[in-house]
Amino acid sequence: MKRLAAGVLTTALLVAACASGPPEYAGVVRSPAPDVSAATLPDVLAGGAPFRFVAPEDGLLIVHFGYTSCPDVCPTTMANVRSALELLGDDAERVSVAFVTVDPGRDSDDILATYVGYFTDGGHGLRTDDPTELRAVADAFGADYSVTGTAPYIEVEHTADLYAVDDRGRIRLTWPFGTRWQDVASDLVALLGEEKT
């Protein structure tokens, strides 16, 4: 009887939580959630083994498209990810991070590995020489990029959003560039709470 009462109470609380409406995120919820589970790219931090865009079970995968010689937008974004994960404490273990280079011509495996290692612990550095393969992955995320000109005057344009992918390979949130890292952190906490239930 006691157990039943507790069960009823839990249900009541859940209903109350749901009645207050869907959670408010700083990130953008796209509908339907884009499915990126079919995409793979070689991971330079795993000896080039194919990496699938799927989070660890009950966890999240954070993805950013950029290039390592980007001095402004990319390191700002990656440093924000690092700050957000630091704030998460132990829960950060449930979040993995992947950086996809849109400039494989200049970002060698070694350069990319150093770069990703600088900003993350156990992150994934994704790189392909096959432009069709890279474009297909970017399309799945709704990301765009272009690399034009010849060295040393190379201009790179890229979508600077940050994505949170769940363990089924669905993009749950898209954070535009400029989202405060504290807001990214609280969105991650909310999403990880949902993943557990």
Next chain:
Amino acid sequence: MSERTRTALMWILGVAVLGAGIWMLVKDDDGLRVTDVWARSSPMVDGAAAAYMNIQGGAEDDALVSASVAADVAGKVELHETRMVDGKHSMQMVLGIDIPAGGSVALEPGGYHIMLMGLVEPLEPGEIFDTDLVFESGATITVEVEVREG
């Protein structure tokens, strides 16, 4: 006019001239103030880095037109602006950054930055290096850039 009055007048005139001189010096700087100067540490040896700061305008409209660092810091320095076009971010070189009189302009991530290219060595957190800023009015200001964990 007594000798004494004449001496007094000379003094007054002298002080006035001197005062004007000092005032000119201050005005030359135009009251510009630069604060919160920093750059993000960078993992790349031969890469680029961005420096950020806050510039408060003086009595007259002005513009930051160039910046430079010692050759042992970076090979080349440009003023850049990050822009978003069709959802994509990219950097463009700009010839000047307007600093309105009495206003304040932030050079910050996603906006304007001072672009350091051809870094001689990676920027390490805690490091400090000088950057000379040149303004359209002719004013020059040397600021210390603090490298922060990035």
